[in-house]
Amino acid sequence: MHAKLQRRQALTDARRSLVLDAARAVFLEAGIEGASVREIARRAGYTPGAIYSYFESKEAIYAALLDESIQRLQSAVADAPVARDGPGQALAARAQAWFDFYAANPRELDLGFYLVQGMRPRGLTSELDHELNDHLYQALRPCEEALQEMGLDADAALRENTALFAHGVGLLLMQHTGRIRMFRQSADALFKAYVAQLVQRVDGGSRQPGLFGGTVQPDSTDT
Amino acid sequence: MHAKLQRRQALTDARRSLVLDAARAVFLEAGIEGASVREIARRAGYTPGAIYSYFESKEAIYAALLDESIQRLQSAVADAPVARDGPGQALAARAQAWFDFYAANPRELDLGFYLVQGMRPRGLTSELDHELNDHLYQALRPCEEALQEMGLDADAALRENTALFAHGVGLLLMQHTGRIRMFRQSADALFKAYVAQLVQRVDGGSRQPGLFGGTVQPDSTDT
Numbered sequence: 179m180h181a182k183l184q185r186r187q188a189l190t191d192a193r194r195s196l197v198l199d200a201a202r203a204v205f206l207e208a209g210i211e212g213a214s215v216r217e218i219a220r221r222a223g224y225t226p227g228a229i230y231s232y233f234e235s236k237e238a239i240y241a242a243l244l245d246e247s248i249q250r251l252q253s254a255v256a257d258a259p260v261a262r263d264g265p266g267q268a269l270a271a272r273a274q275a276w277f278d279f280y281a282a283n284p285r286e287l288d289l290g291f292y293l294v295q296g297m298r299p300r301g302l303t304s305e306l307d308h309e310l311n312d313h314l315y316q317a318l319r320p321c322e323e324a325l326q327e328m329g330l331d332a333d334a335a336l337r338e339n340t341a342l343f344a345h346g347v348g349l350l351l352m353q354h355t356g357r358i359r360m361f362r363q364s365a366d367a368l369f370k371a372y373v374a375q376l377v378q379r380v381d382g383g384s385r386q387p388g389l390f391g392g393t394v395q396p397d398s399t400d401t
Numbered sequence: 402m403h404a405k406l407q408r409r410q411a412l413t414d415a416r417r418s419l420v421l422d423a424a425r426a427v428f429l430e431a432g433i434e435g436a437s438v439r440e441i442a443r444r445a446g447y448t449p450g451a452i453y454s455y456f457e458s459k460e461a462i463y464a465a466l467l468d469e470s471i472q473r474l475q476s477a478v479a480d481a482p483v484a485r486d487g488p489g490q491a492l493a494a495r496a497q498a499w500f501d502f503y504a505a506n507p508r509e510l511d512l513g514f515y516l517v518q519g520m521r522p523r524g525l526t527s528e529l530d531h532e533l534n535d536h537l538y539q540a541l542r543p544c545e546e547a548l549q550e551m552g553l554d555a556d557a558a559l560r561e562n563t564a565l566f567a568h569g570v571g572l573l574l575m576q577h578t579g580r581i582r583m584f585r586q587s588a589d590a591l592f593k594a595y596v597a598q599l600v601q602r603v604d605g606g607s608r609q610p611g612l613f614g615g616t617v618q619p620d621s622t623d624t
Contacts, residue, residue: 209432291578311583340575340584341568341591348571352563355514360534361563368564375602 194232197222198246201239206285210240241306245313247286252317254279265327266377272320273373277346281366284354287347290314318343328380338376345372417455420445421469424462429508433463464529468536470509475540477502488550489600495543496596500569504589507577510570513537541566551603561599568595 200221204213215236219226233239258275260268280287318339325335346369352358353365423444427436438459442449456462481498483491503510541562548558569592575581576588 208435212431212435291574291580307579311580314580315583336584337586337591337594340581340586341572341595343584344571344575344588344591345564345568346571347574348567348569349564351514351570351574352567356530357514357534357537358563360538361559361566363560363563365567368560368567371560372564379598 190232193224194242197224197229197232197239198243201243202285202289205240205243206288210236213240215239237303237306241310244289244310247283247289248310248313248317251276251279251286252313255317255320258320265324266381269321269324269328269377270370270373272324273342273346274370276318276321276343277350277366277369280346280350281353284350287350287354291347325380328377330380338380342372342376345369413455416447417465420447420452420455420462421466424466425508425512428463428466429511433459436463438462460526460529464533467512467533470506470512471533471536471540474499474502474509475536478540478543481543488547489604492544492547492551492600493593493596495547496565496569497593499541499544499566500573500589500592503569503573504576507573510573510577514570548603551600553603561603565595565599568592 197218201213201218204218204221208214208217213236215229216226218236218239219229222229229239233242255272255275258271260271280290321342322335322339325338326332330338349358349365349369352361358365420441424436424441427441427444431437431440436459438452439449441459441462442452445452452462456465478495478498481494483494544565545558545562548561549555553561572581572588572592575584581588
């Protein structure tokens with residue numbers, strides 16, 4: 179690339195990043211509905227017109243913010259230390275990576291679950307929402323792969339990975355809101371215990387097929 | 402009680418309930434910070450002064466709303482059909498009761514976890530927050546008691562009950578936000594599977610002491 183083009187790209191990236199930082203603050207303060215491109219522009223030191231040259235709408239800014247957050251999550255999981263002592267340890271390392279990412283960045287979890295305004299996906303087109311869901315799914319894939327390496331079939335690995343994610347997200351929610359204090363427990367310790375049990379259960383299951391096979395089977399679908 | 406006093410009390414209750422209904426709508430739309438007593442009064446058809454004769458502040462209204470919600474949760478858990486076939490089934494019935502309550506009333510979960518404005522307890526005095534935490538803890542106590550009846554000691558029962566609540570809340574969060582769809586799973590089916598496994602694990606554990614005893618032990622406390 180020409181030096182001039184490179185410089186231009188670097189400037190574009192920097193401006194985009196400034197806009198996203200301003201947007202993050204506005205969304206967390208005002209919610210998705212309460213946020214405006216005008217206010218985001220004001221914080222970033224741009225005119226609304228300048229913002230529209232980078233993003234076509236407020237929703238597009240929100241989606242870009244969330245996508246960037248999921249990319250960081252994906253890197254955290256992908257970069258988790260490779261365990262040489264088996265897929266159980268690989269699973270534990272990768273699961274701990276996403277848990278730690280959200281434990282250290284509670285506002286990313288707010289954004290990722292639309293908690294800036296109640297638990298309702300708002301404003302995103304279903305296409306954008308689908309794309310974000312897919313990226314989050316991909317970010318968590320390494321855990322599912324580890325579960326398959328431990329001997330689970332594809333369906334069981336997906337179910338266990340969903341349950342694992344739900345467990346961690348529930349613990350993080352209780353920690354971030356202080357609700358965990360009413361139980362006098364540690365979210366991190368409970369998460370580690372869940373993962374250890376999962377590893378034990380799946381390893382035991384693969385040695386004794388069918389022992390737990392019937393218990394994770396969904397018996398209905400949500401409406 | 403005199404008929405006149407009774408009538409007066411009934412009117413007071415009805416007015417209070419009108420105010421709480423209006424407040425619920427305002428909090429869910431505007432968040433805790435964005436809500437105002439003036440707006441709540443407008444929706445309820447009162448003057449702000451009239452509201453202050455029932456509640457001393459916006460935060461007091463929020464706390465009353467949340468407390469009322471937790472009371473309904475408590476009734477749901479307490480009224481779960483009494484299982485005659487052992488504490489494992491009693492646990493399953495009571496756990497399913499709070500899960501169903503929040504599955505049917507997602508906005509109550511929003512309120513209960515302050516999700517109307519990111520996962521941050523805001524505006525409540527620590528005394529009020531402590532009191533609400535205590536009421537929520539009491540609402541979930543029947544599950545803990547069932548775990549003890551199944552043979553767990555008090556510490557282990559508290560840990561398992563915390564993990565159970567986290568698991569369900571995580572699944573509900575994924576269901577309410579539509580995130581569960583990316584995994585193509587059913588929150589209800591996964592919750593039932595978790596409870597079934599818990600029952601199996603604790604029943605198995607009480608027959609073979611120590612088998613899983615070491616895996617739920619917290620090894621640290623949150624900061």
